[in-house]
Amino acid sequence: MNFLEEVLKKRRSVRKLSSGKIVSDERIKEIVEFVYTYSPSAFNAQEHRAVVLLNDSHKKFWDIVKEALKKIVTDSKIFEKTEEKLNGFYNGYGTILFFIDTETVKKLEKAFTNYKDFFTTWANHGEGIAQILLWILLENEGLGASIQHYNPIIDNEVKRVFDIPQTWELVAQMPFGKPNEELKDKTFLPIEQKVIIKQ
Numbered sequence: 001m002n003f004l005e006e007v008l009k010k011r012r013s014v015r016k017l018s019s020g021k022i023v024s025d026e027r028i029k030e031i032v033e034f035v036y037t038y039s040p041s042a043f044n045a046q047e048h049r050a051v052v053l054l055n056d057s058h059k060k061f062w063d064i065v066k067e068a069l070k071k072i073v074t075d076s077k078i079f080e081k082t083e084e085k086l087n088g089f090y091n092g093y094g095t096i097l098f099f100i101d102t103e104t105v106k107k108l109e110k111a112f113t114n115y116k117d118f119f120t121t122w123a124n125h126g127e128g129i130a131q132i133l134l135w136i137l138l139e140n141e142g143l144g145a146s147i148q149h150y151n152p153i154i155d156n157e158v159k160r161v162f163d164i165p166q167t168w169e170l171v172a173q174m175p176f177g178k179p180n181e182e183l184k185d186k187t188f189l190p191i192e193q194k195v196i197i198k199q
């Protein structure tokens, strides 16, 4: 397979999803466990955590988001739009929650004081690496996915409902499912503005 053309170029944010089965739950589990085994982390600290929500858990999660936003978005016209966007995720197959284990980050800061100011940044870099790996791997299976950030307004309720350790900090969410939208073309800056090659 041509990885650049067939996988990297085809990855997009798919925000309107449906729940039709594209791959088995076992395959989803395998992909997530592979990423969380082999994805790199600074000092190999492995502070990244994931929770995979399927079926009722997935739906419960998007209900939590909707309830949290309802309290903030008081204009009913604007909330209608918000709800429409959220339904695109709710109607999907599952959601991956991304966390950083802050206890591990704190231990690193204590153990390696010269680098203490960088461990949170590096934890976030590692998160991004795990997220992009999952994004392209799920899309490679025929699923659609996107990255969302409804934290921190949902953090307490998510921890309570899904029994998440207090030291895990929610940093992103990835709803996925059967793609259910025609994507608009996106624009690209001239590559010379972004990449410099010196010989």
Ligand SMILES: Cc1cc2nc3c(=O)[nH]c(=O)nc-3n(C[C@H](O)[C@H](O)[C@H](O)COP(=O)(O)O)c2cc1C
Pocket: 011, 012, 013, 014, 015, 146, 147, 148, 149, 186
């Ligand atoms: C670090 C990062 C954060 C993002 N956060 C969100 C988000 O909170 N909600 C959302 O709908 N899309 C989010 N996106 C998706 C971007 O808007 C999207 O990747 C970009 O517009 C390019 O479109 P594409 O993903 O279809 O190629 C995020 C992307 C990145 C890389």
